[in-house]
Amino acid sequence: MFRGVHPEQRRRAQHDRRLSKKNKMAIPIAGYIENSLIEWEGNIVSIIFLPSCNLRCPYCHSPHLVQPSDRLETIPVENILEAIKRNRAWLDGIVISGGEPTLHKNLEELIGALSSLGMKVKLDTNGTNPDVLEDLIRRRLVQCVAMDIKAPLREERYEEVTGVSYDLSSIRRSIELIMSSGIEYEFRTTVSPAFLNESDIVEIARTIKGAQRYVLQGFKPNNCLDNEMLNIIPCPVETLRQFAKSARAYVENCFVRGEEKKELCRQW
Numbered sequence: 001m002f003r004g005v006h007p008e009q010r011r012r013a014q015h016d017r018r019l020s021k022k023n024k025m026a027i028p029i030a031g032y033i034e035n036s037l038i039e040w041e042g043n044i045v046s047i048i049f050l051p052s053c054n055l056r057c058p059y060c061h062s063p064h065l066v067q068p069s070d071r072l073e074t075i076p077v078e079n080i081l082e083a084i085k086r087n088r089a090w091l092d093g094i095v096i097s098g099g100e101p102t103l104h105k106n107l108e109e110l111i112g113a114l115s116s117l118g119m120k121v122k123l124d125t126n127g128t129n130p131d132v133l134e135d136l137i138r139r140r141l142v143q144c145v146a147m148d149i150k151a152p153l154r155e156e157r158y159e160e161v162t163g164v165s166y167d168l169s170s171i172r173r174s175i176e177l178i179m180s181s182g183i184e185y186e187f188r189t190t191v192s193p194a195f196l197n198e199s200d201i202v203e204i205a206r207t208i209k210g211a212q213r214y215v216l217q218g219f220k221p222n223n224c225l226d227n228e229m230l231n232i233i234p235c236p237v238e239t240l241r242q243f244a245k246s247a248r249a250y251v252e253n254c255f256v257r258g259e260e261k262k263e264l265c266r267q268w
């Protein structure tokens, strides 16, 4: 059957058949973007969105993903893996986002299937599940992690921005794990003037002093979990740039989302 076929093609075909037999995993997928050039710098990626979240950030732009998966229409994982298999010649990797992906017990299985297709994996997380994160990093299952830091690490401030009370030792542990992981990572904060000001951003930057990269994302008043947020006027980009400049006292590579290259140009 494989006569005349290059050994590598044969290996891949056998591997793909094994994979498709194996891929009867139960993990709800709430969304899929086939290609993106901006989600993982320097990489062409597809994005998989997993539903459910344990936080309730009022400005959340994915309110549909915050709810439990049994209330959502989902895409069969087999369809996603087939699409990735078709596109793998030009794809560098996959971003797994949410919701909060670490809430899913079959996350590791999904990552395993993606790795088997030759994809490297970036994980987006809110950092509330350091045990899962530690396991994925220790076993080299993810090649990049992007973690949200919602507010200065004081309980009342975190609760204000995330809508739930939370033990911040998990967040601190996730930060430590990521910073000592040796893999590519970024921390990021959504800046809504309803919750954060310049000294808050500097305080966060001090907490992650020496980090690889810290990205400030401007809040946008559309499609928010809490409709009250639609009345909030976002910070002008000049204000975000000023916040980033102040944060650079602690994290040299701090910039406003989408402006990293511009910052480099200014420094030249």
Ligand code: SF4
Residues within 6 Å of the ligand: 053, 054, 055, 056, 057, 059, 060, 061, 062, 065, 066, 098, 099, 100, 126
């Ligand atoms: S913005 Fe907040 S509520 Fe929305 S998915 Fe992220 S962590 Fe969850």
